[in-house]
Amino acid sequence: xxxxxxxxxxxxxxxxxxxxxxxxxxxxxxxxxxxxxxxxxxxxxxxxxxxxxxxxxxxxxxxxxxxxxxxxxxxxxxxxxxxxxxxxxxxxxxxxxxxxxxxxxxxxxxxxxxxxxxxxxxxxxxxxxxxxxxxxxxxxxxxxxxxxxxxxxxxxxxxxxxxxxxxxxxxxxxxxxxxxxxxxxxxxxxxxxxxxxxxxxxxxxxxxxxxxxxxxxxxxxxxxxxxxxxxxxxxxxxxxxxxxxxxxxxxxxxxxxxxxxxxxxxxxxxxxxxxxxxxxxxxxxxxxxxxxxxxxxxxxxxxxxxxxxxxxxxxxxxxxxxxxxxxxxxxxxxxxxxxxxxxxx
Amino acid sequence: xxxxxxxxxxxxxxxxxxxxxxxxxxxxxxxxxxxxxxxxxxxxxxxxxxxxxxxxxxxxxxxxxxxxxxxxxxxxxxxxxxxxxxxxxxxxxxxxxxxxxxxxxxxxxxxxxx
Numbered sequence: 001x002x003x004x005x006x007x008x009x010x011x012x013x014x015x016x017x018x019x020x021x022x023x024x025x026x027x028x029x030x031x032x033x034x035x036x037x038x039x040x041x042x043x044x045x046x047x048x049x050x051x052x053x054x055x056x057x058x059x060x061x062x063x064x065x066x067x068x069x070x071x072x073x074x075x076x077x078x079x080x081x082x083x084x085x086x087x088x089x090x091x092x093x094x095x096x097x098x099x100x101x102x103x104x105x106x107x108x109x110x111x112x113x114x115x116x117x118x119x120x121x122x123x124x125x126x127x128x129x130x131x132x133x134x135x136x137x138x139x140x141x142x143x144x145x146x147x148x149x150x151x152x153x154x155x156x157x158x159x160x161x162x163x164x165x166x167x168x169x170x171x172x173x174x175x176x177x178x179x180x181x182x183x184x185x186x187x188x189x190x191x192x193x194x195x196x197x198x199x200x201x202x203x204x205x206x207x208x209x210x211x212x213x214x215x216x217x218x219x220x221x222x223x224x225x226x227x228x229x230x231x232x233x234x235x236x237x238x239x240x241x242x243x244x245x246x247x248x249x250x251x252x253x254x255x256x257x258x259x260x261x262x263x264x265x266x267x268x269x270x271x272x273x274x275x276x277x278x279x280x281x282x283x284x285x286x287x288x289x290x291x292x293x294x295x296x297x298x299x300x301x302x303x304x305x306x307x308x309x310x311x312x313x314x315x316x317x318x319x320x321x322x323x324x325x326x327x328x329x330x331x332x333x334x335x336x337x338x339x340x341x342x343x344x345x
Numbered sequence: 346x347x348x349x350x351x352x353x354x355x356x357x358x359x360x361x362x363x364x365x366x367x368x369x370x371x372x373x374x375x376x377x378x379x380x381x382x383x384x385x386x387x388x389x390x391x392x393x394x395x396x397x398x399x400x401x402x403x404x405x406x407x408x409x410x411x412x413x414x415x416x417x418x419x420x421x422x423x424x425x426x427x428x429x430x431x432x433x434x435x436x437x438x439x440x441x442x443x444x445x446x447x448x449x450x451x452x453x454x455x456x457x458x459x
Contacts, residue, residue, distance in 0.1 A: 005380045006390070018369055020368075025372075029389065032351070035354050036346075037391070040434055041434065047348055050375075051377060056434055078434075080426075080431070081434055088378070090421070092378045097418055102415065102417065103414065104414055
């Protein structure tokens, strides 16, 4: 794409195709251009089979403005070269769009409908494949937007239905082809929203407690986790508690705070105690450190450059619905860790 | 100048056979076609360059009937003449033979339009 093929390139390709020497091929092209230019000079039409025709067309003199001085000038009449590609060439170059035809727009179709259009399947599938990674990256962002959360929840429920309408209309409609171009961009965005919405919907249980706790600023968090909890409190009961705690959270945010406060632990980074050490102590698996990091992402920078003495909140694993014995969850945690490092690359 | 007379001239200048000239011409055209189809530009020194140009889809209205037509997007081949060719065409053309502009406008009347 966007490369330039020049005479040496053309002649070597021609030499490969025809078996003649590069020199002959180069001379041929030079001679062809020379002859064509000479013919154009005497206002002759030059036609090359399979390529198209060149001719000179007159340009009338016209008035214009000199951009530097601002004076009115007259551009003298002259001739210019016009090229009309042959049908073969046009078709070959236009092959990606060759399937489209000009269609009449029904007179009852409102203008805004021209903007909104369904997306083609290939784009959809691509986006769905990408979706999991996207949403993983989106999580920290969503954690910050606490107040918008109720709105997002609503859209999650609406989206799948409306898009299904679009799709079915799309499949049955004969307008599919001509709307492809317009629909491409709209479809891309729609697919991204669907994928994001679906992920939100699937993980809402996991995300909602997040929002309620993480939306508060650091100072608020610090007040809420009393130091009396101590660094040594190890919350091993968490997996058991999670089933009871999670369903109550979305409905009652104050109760959520209270229950979270009893489970969360404050620990302090030292020269020998890192996020991984804490994850190993509290969760039993050092790979789960990203959850501690995310809980404290507002005060932490690069995970390897945390100042010793920094107090961090160690959230209960149930808050994220993570089971330390589930290899899949460990894999997700590793991915999260990689994402965190990727932010500082 | 038709294709045949063009190749005949090249044959006489280069001293190649008509079969060779024909295969060279075919290969030349196919290289341009393939390169431009891939979105690349073919540049011929002293002559010009062939490049693909994307034309976005648009809604056209027939003024007589008021019908609206959606014209699909397409990729068109464009030829951009080199500065040398432009100059040669401009200088040689009968319109510019007379440097006086007021006369050239008269010449234009005499020129067959297109």
